[in-house]
Amino acid sequence: MTPSLSQRLAAETLGTAFLVAAVVGSGIMAAKLAGGNVALALLCNTLATGAILVVLILALGPVSGAHFNPVVTLAFRLRGDLDWREASLYAACQIAGGIVGVLAVHAMFGLPLWQVAQTVRTGPAQWLAEAVATFGLLLTIFCCLRAAREAIPYAVGLYITSAYWFTASTSFANPAVTIARSLSDTFAGIAPAGVAAFIAAQFAGGLAGVLVAGMLFRVPAAE
Numbered sequence: 001m002t003p004s005l006s007q008r009l010a011a012e013t014l015g016t017a018f019l020v021a022a023v024v025g026s027g028i029m030a031a032k033l034a035g036g037n038v039a040l041a042l043l044c045n046t047l048a049t050g051a052i053l054v055v056l057i058l059a060l061g062p063v064s065g066a067h068f069n070p071v072v073t074l075a076f077r078l079r080g081d082l083d084w085r086e087a088s089l090y091a092a093c094q095i096a097g098g099i100v101g102v103l104a105v106h107a108m109f110g111l112p113l114w115q116v117a118q119t120v121r122t123g124p125a126q127w128l129a130e131a132v133a134t135f136g137l138l139l140t141i142f143c144c145l146r147a148a149r150e151a152i153p154y155a156v157g158l159y160i161t162s163a164y165w166f167t168a169s170t171s172f173a174n175p176a177v178t179i180a181r182s183l184s185d186t187f188a189g190i191a192p193a194g195v196a197a198f199i200a201a202q203f204a205g206g207l208a209g210v211l212v213a214g215m216l217f218r219v220p221a222a223e
Contacts, residue, residue: 003063005086007063008063008065008086008090009064009089009093010093012064012067012093012094013093013096013097014060014097015056015060015064015066015097016093016094016098016101016176017098017101018052018056019052019056019068019098020176020177020181021101021104021105022048022051022052023045023048023049023181024101024180024184024186024187024188025048025109026044026045026047026048027041027045027187027188028105028109028186028188029044029109030042030044030045030187031186041187042164042170045164046165047161049164050157050158050164053153053157054153054154054157057152057157061152061153064090065081068094068174068176069173069175069176069177070090070095070174070175070176071137071173071174071203073091074207075138075141075142075207095175095176095179095180097176098176102183102184103183105184115184115186116185116191116192117181117183117184117186117191118189119185119189119191120191121191121194121198122191122193122194125168126169126194126197126198127197128201129167129171130169130171130202130205131202131204131208132167132205133163133167133171133172133202134201134204134205135205135206135208135209136209137156137171137173138205138206138209138213140159141155142209142213142214143213143216143217146217169198172190172198172202173202174202175198175202175203178195178198178202179195179199182194
């Protein structure tokens with residue numbers, strides 16, 4: 001049975017909420033327990049994020065496709081898998097879910113619910129890092145769609161785990177997550193002034209990833 005639109009939107013909201021909860025919550029916990037060792041805190045943050053992605057894609061992929069990311073949703077819209085109304089609703093639910101996730105984490109850790117992040121993440125190196133991170137994420141998804149569909153949950157989780165460490169920005173790679181992280185003045189936060197440039201870089205990198213994946217799997221014309 002094909003899930004209804006309301007079921008798919010609920011899955012996108014819930015999935016993005018849990019994703020953000022894992023990103024922000026594990027950052028708070030890691031900062032508390034790492035004793036000032038930033039590398040250890042980042043490692044803890046990384047492992048939790050990669051693990052939850054695998055779980056969420058396995059659990060909710062059959063319902064909504066497990067996008068949890070407006071860039072991914074736009075890519076599937078351009079493929080014709082969603083119409084513009086559905087894609088817009090997906091993105092709205094992802095953003096709303098991310099905000100719910102960050103509020104839930106603040107409540108769980110006894111922090112003020114509404115915060116504004118103070119951590120400055122900006123500049124050409126950070127923007128390039130976000131473009132590269134999102135390029136790789138979309139390349140991973142769309143190459144696996146063609147060659148190893150069953151491996152997507154693990155490939156995405158492992159890719160993000162790796163990209164946390166090889167990108168200067170620690171691989172946000174998701175506009176909904178970026179917006180949510182701007183509302184948390186914790187380990188994973190990003191000051192609001194940096195959000196727009198991060199999101200622009202994410203969309204640019206993501207679309208490039210889709211184009212390159214399509215080129216790699218294009219059937220050569222007969223000579």
